[in-house]
Amino acid sequence: KFLIPLSFILFSISLLMIGMAQDIWLIAFGAMLSGLIYSIIVTASFSSVSEHISVHLISGATTLIVVFCNLGGASASFVLNFFSKISPGLSSSFLIYAALSLVIGLGVLWKSLQQE
Numbered sequence: 232k233f234l235i236p237l238s239f240i241l242f243s244i245s246l247l248m249i250g251m252a253q254d255i256w257l258i259a260f261g262a263m264l265s266g267l268i269y270s271i272i273v274t275a276s277f278s279s280v281s282e283h284i285s286v287h288l289i290s291g292a293t294t295l296i297v298v299f300c301n302l303g304g305a306s307a308s309f310v311l312n313f314f315s316k317i318s319p320g321l322s323s324s325f326l327i328y329a330a331l332s333l334v335i336g337l338g339v340l341w342k343s344l345q346q347e
Contacts, residue, residue, distance in 0.1 A: 232343055234275045239336025242268045243329045250325030273300055 245268060248261030273296075280292045314324035 232346075233340065235272060235279070236336050236340035236343055238268050238272045238275065239332055239339060242272065243332035243336060246325050246329035246332060250322040250329060252322075276300075 242265060245261045245265035249258055249265065252258040252261060276296050277293065280296060281289060284292045311324045311328065314327040315321075318324070318327065
């Protein structure tokens with residue numbers, strides 16, 4: 232129940248690591264960590280669909296997850312480029328992305344806590 236919100240929070244931490252890193256090793260570790268956590272989020276999303284959606288709607292819901300994951304992955308570089316235009320600097324785009332991920336994670340966590 233808390234896997235997705237906690238994963239978003241950890242994802243934001245990994246993006247902070249990338250944005251604030253002063254050496255290549257920390258950037259590499261943050262990138263590997265963000266990739267690992269992203270795959271956990273995607274896997275947990277598929278699992279959540281199978282638990283909460285009725286059987287005859289699972290294929291459509293799974294298709295939507297795949298479509299939006301691919302759109303998110305394809306648009307990530309454009310979004311980071313947009314963030315860099317808003318706030319110039321090499322690390323600022325990652326910091327904005329980390330803040331948005333943290334807000335999403337905290338929002339989903341808040342919703343999960345209220346459902347208990």
